[in-house]
Amino acid sequence: MGSFTAAIAALVVGAGVASATVVGVVQAQRSAGEKPNEQVEQSVLDYGTNARQ
Amino acid sequence: MNRGARAATSLWPWLLAAVVLGPALLGRGYVLTYDMVWVPDLALRPDLLGTGTALPRAVPSDAVVALLDELVPGMLLQRLVLYGALVAAALGTRRLVGRSLPAQWVAMTAAIWNPFVAERLVIGHWPVLLGYAALPWLALAAGRARRTGVVPAALPLLLVAGSLSASAGLVSALVVLVFGLRRGGGRATARLLACVVAANLPWLVAGLTHASAAVADPDGARLFGTQPEGSLPAPLAALTLGGIWNAEVVPGSRSTWLAWTSLVVLVVLAVLGRRAFLATTPDAPRWLVVGGLGLAVALVGWASPATVGWLGEQVPGLGLLRDSTRMLALLVPVEAALLAAGAAVVVGRARDAQWVVAPALVVVPVLLLPDLAWGGFGALRPVSYPASYAVVRDAVEERASTGPGGDLLVLPFTAYRAPEWNGLRSVLDPLGRHLTPDHVASDVLLVGGTEVAGEDPRGPRVLDALALPAAPERAAALASLGVRFVATDDSVRLGEEENDLLRPDVPGDPVVSSGELRVVELARPTPSSTPVATAVALGAAWTVWLGWPLGALLLTLRRRHRARGGTGG
Numbered sequence: 001m002g003s004f005t006a007a008i009a010a011l012v013v014g015a016g017v018a019s020a021t022v023v024g025v026v027q028a029q030r031s032a033g034e035k036p037n038e039q040v041e042q043s044v045l046d047y048g049t050n051a052r053q
Numbered sequence: 054m055n056r057g058a059r060a061a062t063s064l065w066p067w068l069l070a071a072v073v074l075g076p077a078l079l080g081r082g083y084v085l086t087y088d089m090v091w092v093p094d095l096a097l098r099p100d101l102l103g104t105g106t107a108l109p110r111a112v113p114s115d116a117v118v119a120l121l122d123e124l125v126p127g128m129l130l131q132r133l134v135l136y137g138a139l140v141a142a143a144l145g146t147r148r149l150v151g152r153s154l155p156a157q158w159v160a161m162t163a164a165i166w167n168p169f170v171a172e173r174l175v176i177g178h179w180p181v182l183l184g185y186a187a188l189p190w191l192a193l194a195a196g197r198a199r200r201t202g203v204v205p206a207a208l209p210l211l212l213v214a215g216s217l218s219a220s221a222g223l224v225s226a227l228v229v230l231v232f233g234l235r236r237g238g239g240r241a242t243a244r245l246l247a248c249v250v251a252a253n254l255p256w257l258v259a260g261l262t263h264a265s266a267a268v269a270d271p272d273g274a275r276l277f278g279t280q281p282e283g284s285l286p287a288p289l290a291a292l293t294l295g296g297i298w299n300a301e302v303v304p305g306s307r308s309t310w311l312a313w314t315s316l317v318v319l320v321v322l323a324v325l326g327r328r329a330f331l332a333t334t335p336d337a338p339r340w341l342v343v344g345g346l347g348l349a350v351a352l353v354g355w356a357s358p359a360t361v362g363w364l365g366e367q368v369p370g371l372g373l374l375r376d377s378t379r380m381l382a383l384l385v386p387v388e389a390a391l392l393a394a395g396a397a398v399v400v401g402r403a404r405d406a407q408w409v410v411a412p413a414l415v416v417v418p419v420l421l422l423p424d425l426a427w428g429g430f431g432a433l434r435p436v437s438y439p440a441s442y443a444v445v446r447d448a449v450e451e452r453a454s455t456g457p458g459g460d461l462l463v464l465p466f467t468a469y470r471a472p473e474w475n476g477l478r479s480v481l482d483p484l485g486r487h488l489t490p491d492h493v494a495s496d497v498l499l500v501g502g503t504e505v506a507g508e509d510p511r512g513p514r515v516l517d518a519l520a521l522p523a524a525p526e527r528a529a530a531l532a533s534l535g536v537r538f539v540a541t542d543d544s545v546r547l548g549e550e551e552n553d554l555l556r557p558d559v560p561g562d563p564v565v566s567s568g569e570l571r572v573v574e575l576a577r578p579t580p581s582s583t584p585v586a587t588a589v590a591l592g593a594a595w596t597v598w599l600g601w602p603l604g605a606l607l608l609t610l611r612r613r614h615r616a617r618g619g620t621g622g
Contacts, residue, residue, distance in 0.1 A: 045467045045551075046479065048087070048176075048299030049501035051280045 058154060066143030066161045070136050073165060073174075075427035078132050082435035084428075085480040087302065087469075089177025091131040092438075095119040096489040103259025103591050104583040107496055107509040113255040113598065114180045114217035128435075134179055138186040139165050142385075145189030149340075149390045151333030153397040155411040159418075160393035166418040167389075168282075168295035168307060169381050171425045175302035175432050177480075178379070184221025185382035187211050188228050192343075192386075195233030195245065196336050202241045204248065206609035209602035212252035219260065220379045222253040227346065227383070231339050251601035258594035262587045263508075270372075270506035273498075274362030277375040277505075279355035283308030289316055291351040294385055296378045298500075301479070302432075304424045315421040319388060322395025329394035340387045347383030350374060372508075392418075436475050441568030442487050448565035449538060449572055450489045459537020459578035461490040465545050465555035466515060468495045472544060484542055484570070493536060516554075524560050528575050531559060537578040544569040 077084045083091045095101075097119035103109045122130055146164035150156040173181050194208040212229065216222035226249045233245045250257075279287045279296040282303050290296035293315050295307055306312070323330075331337045354361055354377025365372035374380075396414040403410040424430045449461070463485045471477045485492035493515060496507030511534060518530035531539065539559045547556060561573030 045465075045469055045471075045499050045545075045547075046502065047469050047498045047500055048301050048479070050276060050298060051282065051300040051303075 062147075062154065062157055065158060066140045066147075066165060069143065069162060069165050070139035072427065073139060073170070073425055074132075074135055074433065076431065077135060077428050077433040077435060080435040081128075082437040083128060083131060084135075084177075084433050084435050085475050085478070085483060086175055086433065087177040087299070087479055088481055089179055090481050090483045090486050091118070091127050092483065092487045093127045093443075094122055095127065095486060098489065098491050099583065100491040102595060103255060103262070104587065105491060106263075106511045106581075107494060107507075108263055109256050109259035110218070112218075112259045113595075116255070116595075117217060134183065135174070138179065138182045139170070141190070142170075142182075142186035145186065145193075146386050146389045148193060149189055149334045149386060150393040150397075151329075153333075153393075153400075155400040155407075155414060156329075156333075156393040156397040158411075158415045159396040160389045162415055162418045163389035163392045164385065166422060166425055167385060168293060168304065168422060169378075169385050171304050171422060171429060172295060172297040172299075172302050172378075175429050176297065176299055178218075180218035180221045181379055181382065183217055184215045184224050185385060187215030187225055188382065189386050191215060191225055191228045192232045192340070193335065195229045195231075196339075198233045198241055198245055199235045199238070202238075204241060204244045204605070206606050208245075209248045209252065209605045212248055213598070213602050216252045219253075219256045219373050220376070221382075222256060223373065224347075224380065224382050225249075226253060228343055231343050232336055248601065248605075251597050254594040254598050255591070258590050262590060270362075270366075272362065272503070273372065273505045274354065274360075274365060274375040275358040276500040276503060277354075277377075278358045278361065279351050279378050283312055284310075285312045285316070287355040288352055291348060291355070291378060291381060292316065293319060294381055294388065296351060296355070296381075298376060298378070304422060304429065306422055306424045311421050311423075318417060318421065319392065322399070323388070323391040324395070325398045326391055326394030326396070329398055330391050333394065334390045337390075340390065344384040344387030347380040350380040351377045353377065432478075434476070438483070438487070439474055439568055441570045442484070444567040445484075445540065445565050445570045445572055446488050448567075449540070452564050452574060453490050453538070456574075457537065457578055458580035459490070459532075459575070460493050460535050460581070461485060461488055461538045461540060462493045462515065462531060462536045464519075464539060464541045464557075464559070465547060465551070466495045466519060467545075467555055468498060470542075470545055474544075482542075484540055488538075488540065490538060493534075519554065519557055519559075524558050527557060527559050528561055532575040532578045535579055535581040536575060537580070538564065538572055538574055540570060540572045542570055 071078060085091070095115065095118050097116060099105070100107075101112070101115040101119055103112045118130065125133070143161035143164045146160045147157045150160040169185070170182065190211050191208070194205045194211060198204045198208065208229070212225055215225035229245060229249050234242055277298045279291050280298050280300065281287045282290040282295050285293070285307070287296055290307075290312070293312060295303065295312070297303060334340060354375065361375055361377065365375055399414060400407050400411045419426070428434055463482055468481060469479050470482050471479050482494065485494055493511055495512055496509045497512060498505040498507070514534055515531065518527055518534060521527045521530055539561060541556060541559075545556070559573065561575045564572040564574050
C-alpha cells in the first residue's frame with residue numbers, strides 16, 4: 001500500500017473511531033442524566049439490577 | 054528494539070493501570086463498591102477460615118487479607134492488589150504475542166482496558182481479577198511443565214495467588230490442566246494435579262463441610278446469568294467481554310454504538326491476525342480451547358438459566374456457575390492476543406505509515422471504552438469510614454476479649470447497604486468486617502427487588518427470631534443461636550415494614566453508642582462450636598495450602614544450590 005494512501009486510510013479510520021468515541025461518551029452522559037433520581041425509590045438494600053427488570 | 058522503546062514498552066502497563074484506577078490510587082480511604090469491602094485491619098477470625106455456617110465465598114481471600122494487613126496497612130494493600138493485578142495481567146499477556154512491538158503494546162492495552170476488567174472492578178470482584186491476571190503466567194508455567202516434565206517453582210505460588218476464590222480457583226485450575234497435562238505425563242502430571250488441588254483446598258474442604266447447604270436458589274441463575282448491554286444481545290456482549298448480570302456496573306459506553314464498533318474491530322483484527330496468532334502465541338490452540346470454554350459457560354448461563362439453576366439446586370457447589378460471565382476471564386487473553394496479532398498484520402502492511410497506524414491501534418481499546426478511565430469516571434473513588442466505626446470496633450474488641458464466646462449480628466439484617474458516606478454506592482455491609490467477632494450475615498440477595506434465597510441455614514432462624522413480637526423474646530432467641538453482640542446501624546434508611554422486619558429493637562447490655570451505631574451484649578449466648586472433624590479437615594487443608602508452595606520453593610532452591618555445587622559454581 002502506498003505510504004500516502006495508508007496514511008490517509010489510517011487518518012480516516014482513526015477519525016471514525018474517535019468520532020464514535022465522542023458520540024458514545026455524549027450519548028452515555030445524556031442517558032445517565034435522563035435517568036430519574038432513583039435514590040429515593042430504589043431500595044438501598046439491592047445488590048444490583050438486571051438490564052431488563 | 055532500542056533502549057527507549059524497551060523502557061516505554063515496560064512502562065506502558067504501569068501508566069495505563071494508573072489511568073484506569075485513578076482516584077482509587079490517589080485518594081485517601083478505601084474503595085467500597087458492591088462486593089469489595091476493605092477495612093483498616095481485618096481480624097483473622099475462625100469464620101474466615103471456613104468454620105462459619107455460611108458458604109465459604111470469601112475463602113481463602115479474606116484470611117489472606119487478614120494476614121497481610123498485619124504487615125501492610127489495609128488502605129495500601131487494597132491499592133497494591135488492584136494495581137498489581139492490572140499490571141500483571143498486561144505483562145503476562147505481553148508474553149503471548151511474540152516480538153512485534155505494536156503487538157505487545159496492543160496486547161497490554163487490551164489486557165487492561167476491556168469490559169471484563171471494567172465490570173469486575175466496579176462490582177468489586179478483586180479475587181476474580183487476580184485470578185485473571187495469573188492466567189497467562191499459569192499457562193506459560195504449565196506449558197513449560199508439560200514440555201520439560203519439571204513443574205516450575207513459581208507455579209504453586211501463582212496458583213495460590215490465582216485461586217483466592219472458588220470461581221478464580223476453577224478458572225486457574227482449568228488453565229493449568231489444559232496447558233500442563235500430556236498423555237503419559239507420569240510424575241509431572243501427578244505433581245501438577247497436586248498443585249491444583251493444594252491451591253484450592255481451603256474453599257474445597259470448607260465447601261464440602263457445607264455440602265448440605267450448598268444448593269443454590271434456581272432463580273439466581275436467571276438473575277445472575279449473562280445479560281445484554283444496550284442494544285448488544287447477550288451472546289455478543291459476552292463475545293466482547295461484557296454481559297455482566299448487574300446493569301449498574303456496566304460502563305455507559307457499552308449501551309452506545311461503541312459496543313458494536315468494538316465487535317467489528319474485534320472480528321476484523323481477529324480474522325486478519327488469525328495466522329499470526331497461531332504462529333506466535335505459545336500453545337495457541339490450547340488458548341482457543343480455554344477461551345471457547347469460557348465463552349460457552351457464559352452462553353449457557355444466558356441460553357438456559359433453567360439448566361444452570363437446576364444444576365445449582367441439585368449439585369452442591371454448582372451454584373458457582375450462575376454468575377457465568379466470570380468465566381470470560383478465560384477469553385480475555387485470547388482476544389487480546391488476537392487483537393495484537395491483527396494489529397501487527399495491519400502495521401506490517403502500512404509500511405511507511407506505521408508511525409501513524411501503530412499508535413492509533415494501541416489506543417483503539419481505550420477509545421472504545423472511554424469511561425473506564427479515571428476509576429470508571431469516578432466509580433472507584435475512595436472514602437473514609439465514619440469515626441464511629443473505629444470507636445465501636447475498639448469497644449467491642451475490648452468487651453469480646455473476656456466473657457463467653459459468641460457471634461456478632463448486624464442490623465438491619467441484610468447483605469447490602471448504600472451508605473450516604475459512601476456516596477450512596479451499594480456495598481456489602483462493612484460493619485461486620487470492621488468489627489472483630491465472627492459475624493452472622495444475611496446472604497439473601499436482592500436483585501432489582503427480587504429476592505434470591507441464601508444458603509446459610511442460620512439466616513432464616515435469625516429472621517424468625519427477629520420476627521418474635523416481644524423484644525426480650527427476640528434477645529433470648531438470638532442468644533440461643535449463638536449471638537452475643539447485636540450492632541444496629543441506624544443510618545440505613547428503611548421503610549416502616551422493612552424496619553420492623555430487619556431492624557427491630559433487641560435489648561441487651563449497652564456496649565457502645567457512637568454516631569448512628571450502637572451495640573448491645575446479649576445475656577447468656579449459646580456459642581456455636583465447630584465439629585471436631587470439620588476443624589481437623591480445615592486445619593489440614595490450610596496447612597497443605599500454605600505448606601505446598603513453600604515446600605516446592607524450598608525444594609527448587611535446594612536443587613539449584615546442589616546443581617551449582619555440582620558444577621563447581
